[in-house]
Amino acid sequence: MTTLTTAPLAPLLLRLFEEAAAATSPAISELSSDERMRLISSKTEYLDLYGRLKDLWLPVSREAGTLLYMLARSCRAQTIIEFGTSFGISTLHLAAALRDNGGGRLITSEFEPSKVRRARENLTAGGLIDLVDIREGDALQTLSVDLPETIDLLFLDGAKALYRDILELVEDHLRPGALIVADNADVSPDYLARVRTPAAGYLSTPFADDIELSMRV
Numbered sequence: 001m002t003t004l005t006t007a008p009l010a011p012l013l014l015r016l017f018e019e020a021a022a023a024t025s026p027a028i029s030e031l032s033s034d035e036r037m038r039l040i041s042s043k044t045e046y047l048d049l050y051g052r053l054k055d056l057w058l059p060v061s062r063e064a065g066t067l068l069y070m071l072a073r074s075c076r077a078q079t080i081i082e083f084g085t086s087f088g089i090s091t092l093h094l095a096a097a098l099r100d101n102g103g104g105r106l107i108t109s110e111f112e113p114s115k116v117r118r119a120r121e122n123l124t125a126g127g128l129i130d131l132v133d134i135r136e137g138d139a140l141q142t143l144s145v146d147l148p149e150t151i152d153l154l155f156l157d158g159a160k161a162l163y164r165d166i167l168e169l170v171e172d173h174l175r176p177g178a179l180i181v182a183d184n185a186d187v188s189p190d191y192l193a194r195v196r197t198p199a200a201g202y203l204s205t206p207f208a209d210d211i212e213l214s215m216r217v
Helices: 009-022 033-041 046-052 062-074 089-100 113-125 160-173 189-195
Strands: 079-083 105-110 132-136 151-156 174-183 202-207 211-216
Touching (some): 009 089, 033 046, 079 089, 089 113, 151 160, 160 189
Parallel strands (some): 079 151, 105 132, 151 174
Antiparallel strands (some): 174 211, 202 211
16 A cells, blocks of 8 residues: 555545546637647746646646656655646655655745645645645746755656756756656757757656656766
């Protein structure tokens, strides 16, 4: 039995995934696919885009959540950084792994205040809030200070255009063997160029449909 598969977390996640699937956003439906991709790829307009997406959960899939838990458990993570909290579904999976590893610290960043409030509520309901430091604001600022000396796992699931910038912010703290998981990495070509270049100090491979799994060497 694990924290992930027992109460209070298991029934909470079941409900949250159902809520996420039912959520809609009129604002995003007004954007053409070309405009949406332009905003996703922009390093200057991401706050506008994700402000429009505040009603959408943008969660990891159930399978990706389980993968995050398994990776954090298998590497015995004690320090985790997450870029993009949203409503906290991925955060719950990662914090559950910390609990089952015996404790630790998860730092996660989210700029949308309404999502920060809901994520805190969900983490409290799941009995995991004591393990999590939610930093409200632009991650380029919130993740540039007060980081652990060593980081065991980095999860990237915020503004795709910033993946490489966030990686470079925390890179000096990544221990040898640290894992980096990037969701929807296929829309961040500069990030993929970085982690797929052996001279940059990573081993990296595409995993599943749109996840890039990398390791600091």
